[in-house]
Amino acid sequence: MRDDDTRPRALIVDDEAPARAELRYLLEELGDVQVVGEAANGNEALQLLESIPYDLVLLDIRMPGTSGLDVAAAARRLPHPPRIVFTTAHPDHAVEAFDLEAADYLVKPFDAARLARAVERALTQPGSDDGAGGGTGGDAPGGRGTSSGAEQGSEPGLPRPLAKVPVQKDGRTVLVDQRAIVYASAARGYSYLKLADERFLVTFSLNELERRLRGHFFRTHRSYLVNLDHVRELVPDFKGALACVMNDRQRSRVEVSRRQAAELRRRLGA
Template identity: 70%
Template structure:
């Protein structure tokens, strides 16, 4: 059975997580740490398959621990368990398997564990382009080339959890969306936020002037500033935000994109 380590500075949180993991029954908890330093000692003394990491702890944070895990020869899968949803994008940049916001139940935890264990043999390097690792990628490609409805549905606002509140994000403020391991990351002006919708779900909600340019990217065509060919002959979009974000276009979507943009 896969071995798991729980890292959290609060004893009740560790006890609750251990209890939920016993209900899930997919892993064996063989260690607990109350801070980052203890966690690193345990991680260097035994090969763990899965680590449940709190983020805000005395000393090393969970993000700093995850950063150090990248250097380990046997790098365990990481599931962040935290009361703070505002570090999700940073967590997924560190190739986290999942990001759970407290409180969560056994069902949500089970999905996270199954996702982590199923991807254990294909651990992606942090920051790598997920050109073939997005869930239902092939289906996403097929859906992306289907003709759109002549009269798209009205724009639906996207709910975003932030600082314990639910914010409603208007589609016109979304520069682009990208796939993020079972979630999606929205680029909004100067910030990124994580939502629980898949890219396929966002594509269905954000029709009209949104276009799926890649299995991992859905762009707001109103923000496209330039089309730049890259060294491979493919296209890269430069978006009209302050950072001049660049978004890759897959070859199979390039022709339709040019048609949509009238170029």
């Protein structure tokens, strides 16, 4: 274990004292960070964040007054922005949390092992968009598209295909039929699913979705997996590359890497 003065500094923010005590205990047992502050509400958290630089904030969302989401937004503007791990009993704020570039999102109750993974993610992957090679640029893994998940899932030793993907909506778990997915995008080891007029965060990485989704899914780019049944048109983008216009309500444009463009045209008969 490193000496306390060299370990990353952590702040715990939760309006419930037992929850703060449990987090402190788990973090001290983990030993990777030193807890140097606690706050019982968002205003206290902001005062502490402005007083000394923290490396990690364990942050509840629903608190009296200033919410955890507001605290995270303010923390991003600090000269030394800390990494944020949300710790909440409410799964329905996950999309907002990752839009704020949270390192992880833990839903209570969670165990020590899950917390350890979140801390490791926060401290070692500050710029990663997808735990298995995602990002905002570059080509798809291996420079090739994916075959359908059904074909891959039929091979021995490969993960079971996902006919339906579980998502959290209004405190409920909803099973989304894979045919309703317009495209998926990478989100720091997780993924966003874009449907016709909704977007959900799911715990599957983009690489895992690529391996397990059935149907006509194609990895156009390191950060995107599209359902070819929902491609409306192919258009050149401003860089001279290619983009897919999808048939969701927003007519979203999905980037296509140059290496994938020819294979995508072939798959679409274009």
